[in-house]
Amino acid sequence: MIRDLFSKKKKYATIPSEQAKQEVPEGLMSKCPECKSIMYTKELQKNEMVCESCGYHHRLTAHERIETLIDDGTFEEFDRDMISKDPLSFPSYPDKLESDRKKTDLNEAIVTGKGTIEGHPVVIGVMDARYRMGSMGSVVGEKIVRLINRAIEEKRPLILFAASGGARMQEGVLSLMQMAKTSAALQQLHREKGLFISVMTHPTTGGVSASFASLGDYNLAEPGALIGFAGRRIIEQTIRQELPEDFQTAEFLLKHGQLDRVVHRHEMKSTLSVILKLHEMTDEGTGE
Template identity: 75%
Template sequence: MLRDIFSKKKRYATIPSEQAKQEVPEGLMTKCPKCKTIMYTKELRKAQMVCEGCQHHHSLPAYERVEFTLDEGSFVEFDAGMIAKDPLQFPSYPEKSALDREKTKLNEAVVTGEGTINGIHTVIGVMDSRFRMGSMGSVVGEKITRAIEHAISEDKPFILFAASGGARMQEGVFSLMQMAKTSAALNQLHERGQLFISVLTHPTTGGVSASFASLGDINIAEPGALIGFAGRRIIEQTIRQKLPDDFQTAEFLLEHGQLDLVVHRHELRNTLGTLLELHAPMTGKER
């Protein structure tokens, strides 16, 4: 018996071979960055990319956002073929943009168009942080401006979902000019008394937060979204003070009056539909 015990071969944990690792489809599982729960990506998408464990709101691709927000089959896209140039001949910018187009299947960091929510026509813009971190380049500014101008000409409300790291450094001043251009277009929309709802998602920072994303008649954010201009470390070094732990979160901004609502993603479509109904112009009959 003792001989049998000591003669047994040692057992070691096996490390999966590279071939075995490759047999697991890429993207099958997603790990929540907040609670570290590992979920089937398919199930996570069914939950609109919201973690069932901690309710963390994962980033949402632009077309999926459109699908979750608008009535089925109602979306008509604008300016889908617009692609950024390289005005400053910035090193590797064209190559990096091409890689983003291949990865995201988008031509730029924003998708614009029109559709309906509960039957009410609206113009919509959705930024996608997967493309150059949703940075605001000349094409992003142009597409948003054109969408606003279409809303003006068609007398329709405008909804924008912001998600951005700020201005696109590869386009320098051309990027910064989009702050003024989009803000001027929104001012025209405001003067005509048309509704602009800004939905700030994670993250909304830099020149985007300092311009069109903060100019809504109603400013909404998703729970836990990072919203601000400069980064926490830069601010703390500048003012030489420690900032609150929840600084620049959606909840912090709501408490301090910079937001009107913080709405869970599962309730966002209904909230937008209600707001559109409340602000819909009366045309002789109830809508």
């Protein structure tokens, strides 16, 4: 009887060995931060990084975004080799820039270029939040202005996808001046009767939301995107009021007239194509 007691198999849970853990490839599975669903990363990527369970829009890299929008083989990148300097000798800033360059394979927080969307020629800029949280420093502002000038010279519609934490503190007032610089360039585009479509993605905050991102002829956003200038806690402490639960979301801004439309990622390319076609027909009708 005692022998039988010791011969029984234990039913305790075992802790996987380090070797077993290593057999599961890193990045194989992804977890949705909204509904907590677990899914294969490849399946998530096939669905343009949109959760199949709840529709949550995961972040896209700049190049992933361009691949979902620009017709195959038509994208030509501008100003890829522009890199930021350290004008204020800010501690560790050059090291952080170098780290982000290696991590993202980008030289700055925005990719700009030209191509076609369903045959319609455009110039396009896409911010990438992986690089310094998409903050707008001197190079980001300069690349946007150069892109706007291209739109004017080549008479192409301008599309900008914002994803940013705001101005880049390591460049101080030089970063803040990019707000005025990009806004002034957009005013020139407006005088030339050029079309500007602004698309705000998660997150679009600070100096970016307060400048070029809010100046589109069409202001669009992805579902659930955080859009605002100051943080929620700061606003509540300032006005001493509790803000609505959906405050600073794309849906809240749409409800209060600050957006033209909230567009699902799967519908973004077709929506942009319709807008571009509409304006091409308008230009043909007026002979411009």
